[in-house]
Amino acid sequence: MKPAIALEGISKSFPGVHALSEVSLSLYPGSVTALIGENGAGKSTLVKILTGIYQPDGGTIRVDGAEVHFPAASAAAKAGVTAIHQETVLFDELSVAENIFLGHAPRTRFGLIDWTKLNADARQLLSRVGADIDPTIRLRDLGIASKHLVAIARALSIDARVVIMDEPTAALSYKEIHELYELIDRLKADGKAILFISHKFDEIFRIADRYTVFRDGRMVGEGLIAGTRQDDLVRMMVGRDVGQVFPKQQVAIGEPVLTVSGYRHPTEFEDINFELRRGEILGFYGLVGAGRSEFMQSLIGITRPSAGAVRLDGKVMVIRSPAEAIEAGIVYVPEERGRQGAIIGMPIFQNVTLPSLTRTSRSGFLRMAEEFRLAREYTSRLDLRAAALDQDVGTLSGGNQQKVVIAKWLATKPKVIILDEPTKGIDIGSKAAVHAFMSELAAQGLSVIMVSSEIPEIMGMSDRVIVMREGRMVGQYERADLSAEKLVRAAAGISETTP
Amino acid sequence: MAEAPMTTRHIPDRLQGRSARVLKSWESLLVVVAILIFTVNSFASPYFLDPWNLSDATFNFTEKALIAFAMAMVVISGEIDLSVASIVALTSTAMGYAATQGFDTPALVAVGLATGLACGAINGLLVTRLGLPSIVVTIGTMSLFRGIAFIVLGDQAFTSYPASFAYFGQGYVWWVFSFEFCLFLGFALFYAALLHLTNFGRAVYAIGNNQTAALFSGVRVARVKFTLFLLTGLMSGIAAICLTSRLGSTRPSIALGWELEVVTMVVLGGVSILGGSGTIGGVVLAALIMGMVTFGFGLLNVPGIVMSIFIGLLLISVIALPILYTRLKRRMAH
Amino acid sequence: MNMLLKNREALLVVAILALLTLITLRFPGFIQPANLGRVYNDTSILIILALGQMAVILTRCIDLSMAANLALCGMVAGLINVALPGLPIPLVIAAVVALGAVLGSINGLLVWKLNIPPIVVTLGTLTIFRGSIFLLTGGQWINAHQMSDVFKGLPRADFLGIPALSWFSIAIMAIVFVVMTRTTVGRAFYAVGGNPHAAIYTGIDVGRTRFLAYCLSGALAGLAGYLWVSRYAVAYVDIALGFELDIIAACVIGGISIAGGIGSVPGAVLGALFLGVIKNALPVINISPFAQMAISGTVIIIAVAVNARAERRKGRVILKKAEAH
Missing domain, CATH: 3.40.50.300 (P-loop containing nucleotide triphosphate hydrolases)
Structure with missing residues (x-):
């Protein structure tokens, strides 16, 4: 299978820090790749490069085998790469529909924004992600889980081929997490390539097909989830065996x-x-x-x-x-x-x-x-x-x-x-x-x-x-x-x- | 960041070479600029180096600098007070009105200080009690305070001040050292101590850097901010006493546009407009520089409004130049 | 589009009506249609400026230099007219609108390219613009008799019973309304102010959007410059001195959040009208015109307090009433 997007030899450094050194990552259509690593391993830098917020110092990005450059976030969006972030980065004061279509709203013949079509399209996208939300209400009136659904609807609206989910379950309840899993399954079936960033191993094993492990700005392992054990991933992540030992001392408890x-x-x-x-x-x-x-x-x-x-x-x-x-x-x-x-x-x-x-x-x-x-x-x-x-x-x-x-x-x-x-x-x-x-x-x-x-x-x-x-x-x-x-x-x- | 193996290590109190960095600081740059301007002025005009001329020159900045000390602390705490010039106007009006009612000099000073404090308290209450952004609040009170002065005075002026009131703006303590200049030195020391040597000053820096964390750390944020606005009001009141005494009259347009010069002085002194850093020493140097430049222009017969262009340019360039400089340096490094 | 904003505007309409009622109790003639038309006409320039300021405030910036920009452009319009009395007025207008946009773009560039806080930039350019008028004229005035009749006459020209000055503000209102609600850049103003971080991810260039907002406010200040000088038939260094406060007051009263991202064209217009009614009512009900400054100040403070209360986030609601198990 050919990757939908492939990063090869990507490096990025900031004054005093090598955030990424020659990392590679491939995302395949209809497949969920888990990106694993400790904080500071370079995951968020990678996401920013994929979405055009940062430009790499070296290396190539290929979409369907052709080399591309993302000089700005709009270029990445045009190539079909979209991200749903840890804290939903949306606009509280704008309507749900506008949050979905901001930056690529449908226009009338005169080049003006077509609100009627925009709201109708938004309603259709929301129903596709299984959300029963009125597209004309303000985003701030929604709960966190619904905001996530809006973010996903936005991802669908730009006809994304690559969807990046950065710790999407961090703020969700048990029930909402399961709804998200179902949605990811649907996105997979639609042939989207999904990059899933998470610290929770149970959910990685539940929904991911592949994994890529980062440590200290380097790619240290990748493969199929099937046949991999949690301990292996942890070892790659931290570079040594870590038994989770808690040094709790027995203390005489007082008044x-x-x-x-x-x-x-x-x-x-x-x-x-x-x-x-x-x-x-x-x-x-x-x-x-x-x-x-x-x-x-x-x-x-x-x-x-x-x-x-x-x-x-x-x-x-x-x-x-x-x-x-x-x-x-x-x-x-x-x-x-x-x-x-x-x-x-x-x-x-x-x-x-x-x-x-x-x-x-x-x-x-x-x-x-x-x-x-x-x-x-x-x-x-x-x-x-x-x-x-x-x-x-x-x-x-x-x-x-x-x-x-x-x-x-x-x-x-x-x-x-x-x-x-x-x-x-x-x-x-x-x-x-x-x-x-x-x-x-x-x-x-x-x-x-x-x-x-x-x-x-x-x-x-x-x-x-x-x-x-x-x-x-x-x-x-x-x-x-x-x-x-x-x-x-x-x-x-x-x-x-x-x- | 890589973690070294577990060994207890001694962490030194201070980084090596910090004293070397002091030489590269903003304040040292200001010292160089001040010396340059001083030298240029003394060559440009034969009258510049005369002690009495220099003494006269100090009146160009002492009153504004008094306000700038308090303003520096407000800006370091992450707020701003644009109403200072209007406080000066209202205070002056209040004193002028009191003078027409036959108040003597000590009573006029009391009226001046009380008016300044009251204006500061209004700003402080609006910002801390109602949680409103200080920039809008003080744009509002800027209009309100001067507006009251206009209601009282219209196109009239108060001029009937007692003779002894003239001392604050025209008196000399010793030889060429005017009362205003001594006040400037005294308050410079007071504010330097307050900002750099006390718990209060530390709290101001903490609030300016991260207000929420300061609050969680037990800093009484509202109380500190209220005090800062109170101090700014008080200093504007003191400046109003000096200015009114020096001019001997009050019009509602008195000290018009001073807020700009005071903010410029503070920013030129190296105080970050975003809050969190700055020193009183820098503000003192900035005051000296602005005073000497104004004086130099005065000797060359440059009109006041042209000087204000210069101050506007100065305000923007002192912020822009370091940014451009670091950018250029980074580009050279690549 | 959303309840709260609608409510806020409705609130303003009620406030203006209440104000008119109060004034009418003292002076019944005030609500004569002809007089109301005069009040509107008198507020036209403020409306135009408030709409420009709104664009800037929406992007979390502020433009304190608008009044100085107006004064400089007005003076330039006057100078052009004195030098070339035969030049058609539309060309004069085009020239000062362009000049205003250029002056605004200076603010915008400093904010965009150098990241200098907007308040510092515009506080600086405010004095530079006004000082430039002095440099340009040496402090000379341009008086009515030096201006051509067409130049002075245009704002007063009658069209369908309404003076051209009012038409200008109505046209600007319509244009800005379409820009704000129906164009990409208008929506970008809201996005940039509402959540600059998210705007970047949406592919919006935050700095460039702010730059455009400053160009808009500058262009409108340029237009207002011509209108001001031709209407009052005089140009000198200090025209519209301190008017930036009225402009900001109009925006704040109109419910435009100083924190960015919230505000509407009807809000800004109503805010300006509120001030306009007060200003025109003062002489009628025998209050000294010198009181206007203090009233503006008080209204700014009250309006920002009311806005802050409306915007204050309610604590998150965690408790749900016990579910029936």
Whole structure:
């Protein structure tokens, strides 16, 4: 079979980084190719080259055997290459139909946009992807899953021959994921060549026909999924054998530190009641959008709950801002590292000391020596790799940025630390370091809440797990009777389990 | 990024060669420019090097620079205040009105400071309480504040200031050092300390770099921003006292277009218009440069509106030139 | 096309009607059709400028130099007329529209090619454009008696009982409406402001689109320059000084989001009319014309506060009422 599109010897470098070195990738009509690799392996650079956002420094792109160039995104679209992105990159303020046809709208005889035909065509495309959506409503009124369907309808509208799906299931619910699988099967039957990027091995084995593995900007393996084992792919991905070992220490769990009762919010969550004990790691599992982060952020005063009480060491606390939470001894390491956690334009030591400035300063004046001392202490405990402490955080790798972020909140000497998806998007080495450190913290008597959507991490690290779905607690399990199946069922609302 | 094998390594506090980089900084470039302009001016005009002439020259920038110090901090925090010139106008009007009611000099100063603070508080509340974009808010208050001055004054002017009020804009502390110039030096030191040596200053940088992360890190973002607008209002009030005292009269069009010169001074001083970086030292140098250029033009009898063309060009070119320079360098490297 | 926007425009219509009612209580003559026509005619230039500013704001930029551009183009129109009194007026108009577009394209190029923040660029060009008038004329005025009668007469020329000035604004309204709703570039304005990141993936060149928006605002400022100078029959350095604030006020009142991507032609027109009604009503109800500046400022602040409330994202709704199991 001839590939619909083939990349040969593609290289791309940015100042100081070789993002891709001579990679090759072929996508075949009617076939799903999974692109596998750790974060930073070069997957997103490749997608940008395929869609004409970046131009390669070297190598060739062939469509049906003929060499092509994509100097801009429009050229790639014309060649029939389209991408559906991690965060749906569409236009909230425009109508569904316009989102589908923006850039290639049907025209009237006078060259003006033909809205009647546009809406009719949109309706037809939406029904082809099985979406029951009114094409004239604004996109912002749709849920995430429907937006994905709109993105797919857009892909069909330009008569794409190559469809790139960049972690399309990341934000979808269990049911929506299965609908997506069916749709991919239909696209395959239509003869589209599909590139499927995912971190989830179960779905790769469910829908992919072929795989290509990237590591450090190089192609390190490719082949048919049939006959390949998960372990083989992992080994190619990380370049060594990795047993997922969680360094959870057994800790004597002490008295309750944090008690939350009757916590509710008008639209985000309700009926949250639990106790967190000294030395305990309490896992919060759930699907993306279950309301876990929203609840945690209300604990530290980002949003206000409408009712409920928090007791810390038996004392009722009213927390109206993160500043007050830090003072009280509750800290939150946010999920979105780049947006909420790290201040990438500032040096490491200033990031670390930002929440602790009242301690390192004297009557409002900074004391640099104290700041360096504090930063040194906490970054070395997390085994940070950096050239110097006055290096900007933005120059570090994702894993090291996360270490700085954790060090920042630990340096406030909290009683309770809430870690929201602490290992999301960081490399395996840093992941292990974070896990080891988390365990050590609990052993030292800190109380830890860990929000995670990764079953192995939740099962490996938690003493107890609370499952949330649609803003409510739907299950609570001790470490002894944890099972992956129970967690998944509770989170997806399949079982009859209720608290 | 490749991870080295697990060994505990000592991370040094500071990168090597940072002191060498200071020499390449924006501020050093400004020092060179300042020296150049100084030299050119002293050759171009025999009157330039006279101490009294130089002292007169400082009046070209001291009042604007007072506002620029506070504006620099607002811009570093990622906001902007375009209403400063209108605050000057309203403050001056309020003082002029108070003077016609027979207020003495200390009372006039109090009225000036209070008006400036009140205007700053209005901006601050609109930005922090209602969460509105500062650029639109201050375009609105720019119109509102000067509009009030117009309602009060129409095409009239206030001129009846007490004699002792003249000190702020016309008095000398010692020899050629005017009160305004000493105020400029004092506030330069104050703002340099506030921005570079205190927790407050650190919070300003953090907010300008990443407001959300700063909030999550316990920085009281709204309080800091409110304080910054308050400071800008206060400094505009102080500038209004000096300017009114120097001119001895108030018209509603007083300090028209100053917001542009103040923003130019801040940007020329190396403060990023997108927020997050900049120094007070840079702003001081920029003030000196703009003052000397204006003075030089003055000696050559160039009219004011032509100087404003120059300032507009300066504003755009100080941002454009570094961009063009790095682009050129990258092209040469290829 | 969408409920909220329609509501916002309906809200504006209600606000304008309420304003007219209030004024009529004090001065019944104000709502005479002839007077309303005069108010519209008087607002025509603001409408034209607001439509140009709208295109720029839609792409997440701002043009503070429009009034200075208007003044420079108006002066050039005057100078052309003085030098070549026989030159047909359409040629004069074409020349200043082209000049305005070129001046706008300077803004656009600086924003596009050098990535300089729009507010800095246009704050800079604002003084440069106005300073250039001085360089061009040495501060001299062009007075009514120096202009040809055709030059001065065109805006007042009557066609179907409506002055040409009003026709100009109606034509511009129609053209901009078609551009905004029915052409690729018009939709690109919305896309670029709504989600610049996504626009790139859609194959839209963000910088080039912004450049085109500035060319449009510049061209309209050029046209407004001729209309202004011929209507008031005078040209000098300071004409339309500070008018950029009124233009932005009209847009903000018209519900055009300063964050880009949201806004409509009817909105901008209604926003301009709202200001126009206030401006024309002030002398009628005995408020000093000096109050107009303060009123514009207050209205900008109120409008941006109202817009912000309408745009504020509601927190995501996670809770569903317990399903019946």
